[in-house]
Amino acid sequence: MTGVMALMAVLYLGFMAFLIAYGFDTIFIVVIAAAFAVAQWYYSDKLALAAMGAREVSPQQAPELHGMIDRLVAMADMPKPRVYIADMEMPNAFATGRSPQHSAVCVTTGIMRRINAEELEGVLAHELSHVAHRDVAVMTIASFLGVLAGLLTRWGLFFGGGNRNNGALPFLVIWLVSIVVAAISFVLVRILSRYRELCADRSGAYLTGKPSELASALTKISGDMARIPTRDLRSHESMNAFFIAPALKSQNLHSLFATHPPLEKRLEQLAKISAELGRPM
Amino acid sequence: MGFLDSILGRRKPTRPNLDALFALPTASLTLQSAAGFTPTGVGSVCYRAPEGAAFADVQGDVQALLDADGGPKVERTVDDFGFTWLVCRHDTGDMIGLVTELHAVNRALEDSGFGPQLLCSLVGFTHPDGRSLGVVYLYKRGTFYPFAPGPGTQQRDNALELQARGAIEGDLKIEPDLSRWLAIWGAPGL
Numbered sequence: 001m002t003g004v005m006a007l008m009a010v011l012y013l014g015f016m017a018f019l020i021a022y023g024f025d026t027i028f029i030v031v032i033a034a035a036f037a038v039a040q041w042y043y044s045d046k047l048a049l050a051a052m053g054a055r056e057v058s059p060q061q062a063p064e065l066h067g068m069i070d071r072l073v074a075m076a077d078m079p080k081p082r083v084y085i086a087d088m089e090m091p092n093a094f095a096t097g098r099s100p101q102h103s104a105v106c107v108t109t110g111i112m113r114r115i116n117a118e119e120l121e122g123v124l125a126h127e128l129s130h131v132a133h134r135d136v137a138v139m140t141i142a143s144f145l146g147v148l149a150g151l152l153t154r155w156g157l158f159f160g161g162g163n164r165n166n167g168a169l170p171f172l173v174i175w176l177v178s179i180v181v182a183a184i185s186f187v188l189v190r191i192l193s194r195y196r197e198l199c200a201d202r203s204g205a206y207l208t209g210k211p212s213e214l215a216s217a218l219t220k221i222s223g224d225m226a227r228i229p230t231r232d233l234r235s236h237e238s239m240n241a242f243f244i245a246p247a248l249k250s251q252n253l254h255s256l257f258a259t260h261p262p263l264e265k266r267l268e269q270l271a272k273i274s275a276e277l278g279r280p281m
Numbered sequence: 282m283g284f285l286d287s288i289l290g291r292r293k294p295t296r297p298n299l300d301a302l303f304a305l306p307t308a309s310l311t312l313q314s315a316a317g318f319t320p321t322g323v324g325s326v327c328y329r330a331p332e333g334a335a336f337a338d339v340q341g342d343v344q345a346l347l348d349a350d351g352g353p354k355v356e357r358t359v360d361d362f363g364f365t366w367l368v369c370r371h372d373t374g375d376m377i378g379l380v381t382e383l384h385a386v387n388r389a390l391e392d393s394g395f396g397p398q399l400l401c402s403l404v405g406f407t408h409p410d411g412r413s414l415g416v417v418y419l420y421k422r423g424t425f426y427p428f429a430p431g432p433g434t435q436q437r438d439n440a441l442e443l444q445a446r447g448a449i450e451g452d453l454k455i456e457p458d459l460s461r462w463l464a465i466w467g468a469p470g471l
Contacts, residue, residue, distance in 0.1 A: 059464075063435055064361075067466065071362055074463045075329060075400055077421035118363055209331025209398055278333030 007188055012145050015181050018174075033148035041140040045082075045104045048096040054084035054106045065112075068121050069105065069128070076207055078132050081105045091115070091221045095127035096136055103131045115217045122214030123221075125204035132203070135196050143189045149182035194261045201266055202273065209277065211270040218270075222263050297396065298423045301454060302384050305404055306376040308416065308425075308452035315448040318406040318414050322373040323470030325366045326386040327400040330359075339393040343367070343386055355382075360467055364400060368469045379404065387420070396420075401463070403428075405470040412438070414445055415471050416453070419463070424456035425449070428465055435466055 040047070059066040066083060073080045081097065084106035091111040097103030105127050112120065130136075153175060205211035260266075312318045330336055340357075347355045347369065356368040367386055371379040383402050390399055399420040406414045415428040427445035429438040442462070446455055456462060465471075 060435075067362055067464070070463050071329075071364060071400060074419065074421065074461065075397075080460060121363065206397070209329050209336070212332055274332060277331050277335060279335055 011181065011184060011188065015145060015149065015177075018177060029151060030148065033144065033151050036147055036151075037140055037144045041098050041137060044136045044140070045097040045102065048094065049084055049104060049106060052084075052086040052088070052094075052106060052108075054086040056104075057083055057085050064117070065107070065120075068117070069124060072121070072125055072128055072207060076128060076132060078128065079103075081128070081131055085109060085112075093123050093127055095130040097131065098136060099134065100131050105131070111221065115220050118210060118213045119217035119220070122204060122208055122210060123217050125207040126200045126214060127204075129200040129203035129207070130196070133196065133199060135200070138196065139189070139193060142192050143185070146182055146185035146189060149178045149185060152178035153182060190259060193259045197260050198266065198269060201269060205270055205273045211273040211277070215267050215270040215274075218263060218266055297391070297399075297420050299384055299387050299391070301423060301425075302380050302387070302402065302418060304453050305380045305416065305418075308449040309376045309404070309406070311452055312406060312414075312416075312445065312448055316408075316445060318408050318445070320373055320376055320379075321405040321407050321413075321470060322371045322375065322379065323368065324371075324379045324383045324402065324404045325368045325469050326383055326390075326402045327364050327366050327465070327468070328390060328395070328398045329363070329400060330365045331395070331398060336395060336398075339390065339395060340365075343389045346389065347382060347385065356469070358469055366469050376404075401465070403465065403468055403470065412441065413471050414441060415465070415468060416445075416449070417463070417465065419456060419461065422456055422461060423454070424461075425453040426456045426462045428462065428468075428471075430466070430471060435464075437464060 057065065062083065062085065065085075069080060069083060079101055081095065081100075081103040082105070084104055086106055086108045088108040089110045090108055091114045093105070093107040093111055095103060095105045105124065107120070107123070111123065115123070201214065205214055208214070309320050313320075330340065344355050344357065344367070353370040356370075358366050358368065360366060369379060369382045369386070371382070383404070387399060387402060390396065401420055402418040403415045406416065408414070413430065416425055417428050418425050427442045427449070429441040429445070430436070431438040449455070
């Protein structure tokens, strides 16, 4: 993971240096992209929860869910996130929020119907790990460059032509470089996302002490995800990075672009932790 | 916490201080004189049993160790949330013996490397008018808080909890963040 982060930093600095060297009207675009990123991070909880149509539930409305989360946060010594339920058949769960103090955990009614209490606890521990690791902030910072490059490729079409200082050639170069940077950044962000998922799996498994329950939940969810028609799922594709298992099955996509590691890899890691816990002292 | 630690997202966990448990007998006397609550003689340690044989062995050893003294047997119950409670029973007057036993359970699990699995320890109190009160030690925070189940199901008697906090805050380190006062419904001995 450190390697991916270093690669990203190199890409960031190189791209910035490139923009400045070509005297592009950088400040303007950087400010806009930064504003986007900050707003996305700051309102991450509201955006994600609104997109899922989730509602907040009180401890009276969902005593079991709250009780489970209460104990997990007490074990992990972290502040308790707000709890949301989304009325949706798709079995899934996600965590969001700009910091552990302003975070929310959401589960769908579909997931609560399909898996049992211990498995749900494993899933919640995975989501709480995302909160504790500040993964929303990490992913926002990581994808900032991609957003910036994406903006350049689009806006460049409108503003590039009327640029007085530069001829057509530098503009074309900037445009092409932006496309390349956006593509590389996209792949790197996906790699980072898969690392963060494995991290959350591992921390979640150690928190509950039951890696097998999480593994069982993942198998059930992934199996169900494949059977559900993709038509309703595509509308949630942009939310994939925060889900416990991706909504869109990526059988025909190259695994390079997946937000989540393949199920086999996650199960393999959990099996290792299980073996480690079982080893006598 | 160093700069590098905050960049890498590392956080120093609060060091649990099990010796804090030995302040409980004093707090118990204070609670008795200030609010009329007497100890029930029941205490328990709550933890999350991980899967695998290693923990089951440790758990068995701890139970065998505590049962060896010829006193009442240590009971083990699992609650609705899948957490295990190891319940110790002593005479109502023997607070020191009870606390020593709770300390031994905590210490044994910690020494076997299962410290992260510990949730809390609980000592029960009761009032002549029937109300009950638990003083809970949060292992991860190293702090105490009072927990009073209310009359209805899953209701807390907040007034009593705050009153108890006022009584014992001189003796015990009370958890300052009220949102961490975990509700432990159905805890044995309450």
